[in-house]
């Protein structure tokens with residue numbers, strides 16, 4: 539059957555999802571001052587000499603950058619340099635102004651890419667890597683503070699993106715099947731063949747099962763965070779580096795002046811995986827809706843995503859609403875046993891997303907809430923009660939989880955295929971563990987190669 543939904547329009551790959559394909563390792567030699575500073579950042583951070591080094595930087599002509607990959611690498615480098623410049627000494631004595639040699643090109647490159655001039659998920663999880671051998675093992679290109687633990691944080695986040703990529707082909711297939719279902723629904727009145735409709739529903743259920751697997755795999759990847767990252771390191775060293783500027787209680791309450799761009803401070807939330815496109819795509823597919831203020835935050839996070847990726851979410855939500863809503867309607871409109879599989883597959887998929895969000899809350903509890911009470915060195919008071927993205931953490935995350943939970947539909951038939959479901963979930967766990975283990979081996983090799 540012809541595939542009507544063309545994913546290539548969105549700069550997304552079936553293999554690595556939203557991760558940047560074949561990122562560059564260095565910029566042309568004209569940009570060596572940036573190449574070198576970004577490379578030596580961990581040492582400069584330790585010695586607290588980032589600001590000195592930035593003041594020595596020449597103002598380079600960013601219009602000499604050619605193509606998307608050079609722009610992305612320049613954004614990555616300047617975002618790291620900016621974070622080092624601002625947070626070198628913690629919350630104390632934070633500079634109000636980012637010098638023009640960084641601010642001017644950084645702001646303009648961000649504008650050209652359609653993303654924000656601050657270190658974000660688009661850098662850390664989507665562009666900060668290079669392959670170290672043909673078998674696909676990778677290494678972080680630039681290093682956030684924290685040594686191996688810092689790299690591990692980036693690797694695990696990358697692994698979640700990578701795990702999500704497996705959803706994409708099933709997502710596209712579902713969209714096409716919904717198209718067929720839509721036609722069949724209308725044809726039903728004229729006597730559409732029951733077997734065709736059932737085949738369509740079964741295939742949709744299988745696709746949802748595969749997406750469920752990918753979501754479970756994302757959770758298994760997230761669980762790897764504990765392997766090489768402890769709460770003390772995350773709270774005191776890594777998280778502050780991801781901080782933003784602006785807002786009550788922030789070390790830069792009015793924001794940061796980007797010299798050469800604006801005489802007024804600019805406010806900017808910090809890096810957060812809430813800027814990942816992955817979960818917003820799953821919400822759009824499954825029809826999960828968030829209440830106004832939560833949605834406003836998540837929509838704001840889209841301005842940190844590459845515009846093509848953001849457009850994919852918007853298209854799923856808006857341009858194809860009848861088909862996406864059909865997924866729910868289709869299930870509710872039918873009460874024969876054939877639809878049961880689809881029913882259960884949809885519920886399993888939503889449950890897996892609830893489970894992932896629940897696990898994520900546990901991660902946040904360990905790395906932020908408990909850490910702020912136990913291992914907090916008090917270097918960054920502004921971040922004690924808020925997420926780097928600026929939310930009030932747990933209440934926000936719990937609301938997002940319960941919005942997801944609300945989509946679970948009551949099963950109409952008492953005789954549901956529970957036993958079959960149980961068997962399937964065991965098979966799924968086995969597959970998830972196998973996939974995750976192989977990915978982890980890759981990631982561990984990655985760290986050994988350093």
Ligand code: HEM
Pocket residue numbers: 694695698699760763772809810811812813814816817818895898901902905906924925926927928929930931934935938
């Ligand atoms: C140590 C690890 C992590 C911590 C401490 C953490 C913390 C947080 C916090 C505090 C928020 C609330 C928004 C904000 O203010 O920033 C958030 C949201 C979010 N995080 Fe994480 N996070 C971690 C890892 C990850 C990873 C690896 C992903 C993978 C993509 C992720 C995905 C998300 C998403 C999608 C949201 C938005 C809420 C949602 O849709 O459920 N997080 N995270």
